[in-house]
Amino acid sequence: MDFKKIVSQYEQQIYDDLVGLINIKSIREDELKSETTPVGPGPKEALDYMYKLAKRDGYDVVDVEHIAGHIDFSSGDETIAMLCHVDVVPAGSGWDTDPFEAVIKEDKIIGRGTLDDKGPTIAAYYAAKILTDLNIEVNKTFRMIIGTDEESDWQCTAAYFNHQPMPDLGFAPDADFPLIHGEKGISTFDVMYSMNDITDEHSVIDDVTVLEVTSGDRYNMVPDQTSVTLRIKEQMTRVIQQFENYIREEGIEGKAFVDQGDLILTVNGKSAHGSTPELGHNAMFDMIEFLDTLSVDETFRPFMEMYKHEWLNNLNGELNDMNYSHEVMGDVSINAGIVRYVRGKQAHVGVNLRFPTGYSFDHQIEQLRNRLGQTFNIKLNEVQQPHYVDPNDPFVETLLTAYQNQSGDMTPPFTIGGGTYARTLDKGVAFGAMFNDSEDLMHQANEYISKKQLLDATAIYLEALYLLNEK
Secondary structure (H helix, E strand, C coil), X not given: CCHHHHHHCCHHHHHHHHHHHHCXXXXXXXXXXXXXXXXXXXXXXXXXXXXXXXXXXXXXXXXXXXXXXXXXXCCCCCEEEEEEECCECCCCCCCCCCCCCCEECCCEEECCCCCCCHHHHHXXXXXXXXXXXXXXXXXXXXXXXXXXXXXXXXXXXXXXXXHCCCCXXXXXXXXXXXXXXXXXXXXXXEEEECCCCCCCCCCCCCCEEEEEEEECCCCCECXXXXXXXXXXXXXXXXXXXXXXXXXXXXXXXXXXXXXXXXXXXXXXXXXXXXXXXXHCECHHHHHHHHHCCCCECCCHHHHHHHHHHHCCCCCCCCCCCCCCEECCCEEXXXXXXXXXXXXXXXXXXXXXXXXXXXXXXXXXXXXXXXXXXXXXXXXXXEEECCEECCCCCHHHHHHHHHHHHHHCCCCCCEEECCXXXXXXXXXXXXXXXXXXXXXXXXXXXXXXXXXXHHHHHHHHHHHHHHHHHHC
């Protein structure tokens, strides 16, 4: 059966439905959440959009607490799930087009979520749709599970599996081909700073008083911009000149300006996914190194010193002895994705730590607590343990066969530092939709999916479902 030829008959429908999904600004907005929009109106609108497609095409839909749900394309004794998400990370800066107005060019579709995970979601949807359109007997339940909080706290899958049964098998089209059978453990935590009592948060008793620092939006994104508000006791011009010399000498993009008597400094970095911080550049690193050249106030200095000794240029834990390496799953990765500092009120660093099997997470956190002392405390958010499926499992081999048949690539399956919905299943893997020649702009500006990638992924998923149906 020529799966690519079959998919080509649905080409325009695939593009049209993806554009509609991309045009929904489905970022999490807690300030706008309600009982019917648990993580904000955007993610709920995207979830409803997928329900609308399913109802249009005649499939059954089940909603779970307005935050997740599933589409059943068929019914049978065994349930095989495709786990997708329709929420996206914030756009960030540096886009050449509106990230939430999809642009279709001759060879690509541009917009936030085209790669992560709206493009693959539409590819998987059409694979299941086409399978049921074929004149064959479908004897399994092929189910698409859709979440709306994958980029943050996974409230969606927690709610879903509180109400719905565990599928027998499943894959998440949210990573790379050929297939990912292992994922590192993922944790997020905040290092909270207990400031000394300050009677007036705007008083200036030092040469340079740091009033505010803002860096990053998400634990799992490398910050691409950092801003600092300074109150200068005297010689503001000298500080501005120092900063301008610094960014020029280091080749950094940044600016300095005065607002209501305070000095605002900004620097730009490069965003990337928190599982691969080495592919980005943390803007906070450059800002900390500059602030360290100034006579900053004694309230900010302990916070700055903590950041320098624990997180500055620390991508794999070597700086603070939190490193570890596994022969299959690789090294620890660290992303200091969020910094918030408001003088006299609150300050913290939000960290995304990913670790392979065998890593002593509890011990490492306890060691960090001991190093930080009483001035700081650690607030643990969520800890997800590493996930692993035997690469020789028949389910894995079937998916690999579909990929190999369609691509001709015999690359073996591997493990990653990213986290996908696959880890929520007893037997789940990540399966595409990035190819080895795809440009990886997940979580970055100008994210796009090529038309070839989108259609090839659909053909792979179609053959995979076809082969699984025959088992």
